[in-house]
Amino acid sequence: METVLVEDVLHRFLLECAGVRGVIVRLGSAWREVASRMDYPTPLRDLLGQSLAASALLTGNIKLEGALSIELKSTGALRLLFAECSDTGRLRGLARWNDALPKALVLSDMPEAIMAITIGHAERGQRYQGLVDLHHPELAAALENYFQQSEQLPARIVLAANDQHAVGLMLQKLPGEGGRDAVQDEDAWLRIEHLTATLGSEELLATPPEELLYRLYHEETVRLFQPRPLAFGCSCSRERVESMLRSLGREEIEATLEAQHGIIEVTCEFCARSYTFDRVDAQHLLSGGNATSVTVQ
Numbered sequence: 001m002e003t004v005l006v007e008d009v010l011h012r013f014l015l016e017c018a019g020v021r022g023v024i025v026r027l028g029s030a031w032r033e034v035a036s037r038m039d040y041p042t043p044l045r046d047l048l049g050q051s052l053a054a055s056a057l058l059t060g061n062i063k064l065e066g067a068l069s070i071e072l073k074s075t076g077a078l079r080l081l082f083a084e085c086s087d088t089g090r091l092r093g094l095a096r097w098n099d100a101l102p103k104a105l106v107l108s109d110m111p112e113a114i115m116a117i118t119i120g121h122a123e124r125g126q127r128y129q130g131l132v133d134l135h136h137p138e139l140a141a142a143l144e145n146y147f148q149q150s151e152q153l154p155a156r157i158v159l160a161a162n163d164q165h166a167v168g169l170m171l172q173k174l175p176g177e178g179g180r181d182a183v184q185d186e187d188a189w190l191r192i193e194h195l196t197a198t199l200g201s202e203e204l205l206a207t208p209p210e211e212l213l214y215r216l217y218h219e220e221t222v223r224l225f226q227p228r229p230l231a232f233g234c235s236c237s238r239e240r241v242e243s244m245l246r247s248l249g250r251e252e253i254e255a256t257l258e259a260q261h262g263i264i265e266v267t268c269e270f271c272a273r274s275y276t277f278d279r280v281d282a283q284h285l286l287s288g289g290n291a292t293s294v295t296v297q
Contacts, residue, residue, distance in 0.1 A: 023060030049161025053168035090233025234271035
């Protein structure tokens, strides 16, 4: 009987003999739900999948309240990429691009590119944001450098995605963590790096988490912790849309109603849920009341 989740799951683990902690994320249906929202070119689809896996991966060893997002903006062909994992394991993501997208997406070549990792509650104003140095061509290397700079501890990250799965593996060296020989074993981190370097994208994508960890680190005494389920989920809501409309002001709302024949329709780009407002709903919003005839399609 299968006792360990193999898809849409986050596993924390400990390599006891080496004094290394790790997180592995494997996305299946949650990733396919995100990828199906648009007809992404293959290089962008794979980068979005890697980013989505990474957003979950980075939540593995932190106390998270709210959500963790990875956002990339540039003035080039890839204009925006956004991936987010909430504290309840809900994932969402999207990307926007121009028609002339290059065959290979190299982060260090993107003009005026900025990548930010944001943690916390946007509504409460409790957010921490850090910028990721994009001198590295690949996302995994850029995130490794981010951890090295922010935590002064080495990290090893491997990411892969295709049309079916998005997978991430992260290892972090923790002084004094793990088994009794970890402190004395000065070669432990180097050994783990060498073992991890044997992992190719195809193997990472094709192998269930428990089996993969055994293949790589069976001599390191792997302790696998309780799995955390993940799923596609969007944080959009009627209340958030109403708040957004109020922020536009009366003049713009009335102009939109006039242009759209008395109906304002707002569609969430993440989940495609549609919120429809008529003139009566708009009047309630502008007067500070609660809309009573909003329909959600």
